Amino acid sequence: MFRGISGNVLIFGLVSFLTDVSSEMIYPLLPLFLTTVLGAGPAFLGLIEGVAESTAAFLKLVSGILSDRVRSRKGLVLGGYALSSLARPLVAAATAPSAILAIRFADRVGKGIRTSPRDALIADSTDPAFRGKAFGFHRAMDHAGALVGPLIATLLLAWFVKDLRTVFWLAAIPGFLAVVLIIWKVRETARVRTGDGTFLRIVPHGDLRRFLLILFLFTLGNSSDAFLLLRAGELGVTPARIPLLWAFFHLVKMAGSTPFGALSDRIGRRGVIVVGWGVYALSYGGFALAETEVACWLLFAFYGLFYAMTEGAEKALLADLAPSRERGSAFGWYNFAVGAGALPASLLFGAVWEKAGRVAAFGFGAALAALAAVLLLSLVRAPARE
Known part of the structure; x- marks a missing residue:
């Protein structure tokens, strides 16, 4: 089953699982929190998501180009995941809709910084004969986190906690574990960089x-x-x-x-x-x-x-x-x-x-x-x- 799945790919799969668990403990509840607790309307929710996703799309391009020039793709990946994992649970402390906008912006900045370097590192870490399986495995773990996160949030609200803010604080735990895994287990790969004298288009x-x-x-x-x-x-x-x-x-x-x-x-x-x-x-x-x-x-x-x-x-x-x-x-x-x-x-x-x-x-x-x-x-x- 794991033939062709390198150590880096396996770790990135676990990182994506944990990150999505953290994100999906918050994201499905965010519209409810904005409208019922902070008093925002649908238009402001649309503004938040529009700014967040546009920011992420642009930074994915910038970080991808940058990752071909720097010595360590792992550094960009770690910085992106750390920023998102630190910012995301701060939703629990928000007292105004503008705070949610700032937090979602920081979260998506982190996603924009990490995504392209991570995908390049997965490709660098995988035998070409197994690239499809490697990227498929990574996406499967991502979807698994998206499945488990809302279920954990539902379980917490049904049996253990009474307010949304507590769930948001608890979402910091899987995000923290994801960052620790990157620091501990992800390895940089040998590659040719622009700074080594090659021409980059x-x-x-x-x-x-x-x-x-x-x-x-x-x-x-x-x-x-x-x-x-x-x-x-x-x-x-x-x-x-x-x-x-x-x-x-x-x-x-x-x-x-x-x-x-x-x-x-x-x-x-x-x-x-x-x-x-x-x-x-x-x-x-x-x-x-x-x-x-x-x-x-x-x-x-x-x-x-x-x-x-x-x-x-x-x-x-x-x-x-x-x-x-x-x-x-x-x-x-x-x-x-x-x-x-x-x-x-x-x-x-x-x-x-x-x-x-x-x-x-x-x-x-x-x-x-x-x-x-x-x-x-x-x-x-x-x-x-x-």
């Missing part, structure tokens, strides 16, 4: 550039999953069952990420990604036409396969396409493309749904996914792995 070129542009096109049709939860409510999923549906969704993603990542090692990245984007298109078509709650649950399971098929394979393909000395920059551009496309994607989807109906909105997303799949097969060559 900041802007991607060739197949790598084409892949990133196609990925951005796909992302424009990949709107927030919040719209799927809205659709679930229309199909009869009650508020009490929404958390269960969300946990079920994460379970599917967790279970499938490692096997599909490993499959991309055997049969090629492009084929797995194309099938995954096809699953996305079919899922969106299903959400547009579904009429029952049972259909909604089945569609969420099917849609979870899209994540399982693509998350690990996309990052492995990126690592295959990027020269090792430019890998941090490549992951920076990858994360920036996904982050930069997310906001207009949701705005487009919402506008189309409002003006032309849900069938047109889901159809738009499905069409862009299908187009991206065709372009990936047509314009990006299967790379020779280093």
Whole structure:
């Protein structure tokens, strides 16, 4: 099961698990805390998330480029995780909505600093024959944390504590353990740096550039999953069952990420990604036409396969396409493309749904996914792995 999973990849999997446990003990409760305890409205919540995610997307690009120039990628990774782990539990001490904005900003700064260097370090630490499995394993552990975190928060509130602030303080524990693991166990890898006399391209070129542009096109049709939860409510999923549906969704993603990542090692990245984007298109078509709650649950399971098929394979393909000395920059551009496309994607989807109906909105997303799949097969060559 762990063949091809290096020590660094295993530790980063545990770090992501613990970090997501910490984050998801807080994040699902944050809207309730903002509105009922601090008196903020939906518009301010939107401002917080918009600022947070835009900040993270930009810094992922900057930190990726920087990580190719500095001696220690581990230092950037450690700094990013430490900043987020210190900032996140301070939500418990917040007395005004503006404090939440500052805390979420600091949390996302940490995420922006660590993500691209971490992904590059995972690629550097993995035999090319096992990159899909390694990135799939990492995503599986991330999804496991997203599943466990809300369950712990629910258990604490049901049986042990009476207020949200206590839960937020307790969320510091897994975050602290994640930072300790990085300090104790993560090892820097030998690599060629720009400072060693090699030339580094900041802007991607060739197949790598084409892949990133196609990925951005796909992302424009990949709107927030919040719209799927809205659709679930229309199909009869009650508020009490929404958390269960969300946990079920994460379970599917967790279970499938490692096997599909490993499959991309055997049969090629492009084929797995194309099938995954096809699953996305079919899922969106299903959400547009579904009429029952049972259909909604089945569609969420099917849609979870899209994540399982693509998350690990996309990052492995990126690592295959990027020269090792430019890998941090490549992951920076990858994360920036996904982050930069997310906001207009949701705005487009919402506008189309409002003006032309849900069938047109889901159809738009499905069409862009299908187009991206065709372009990936047509314009990006299967790379020779280093």
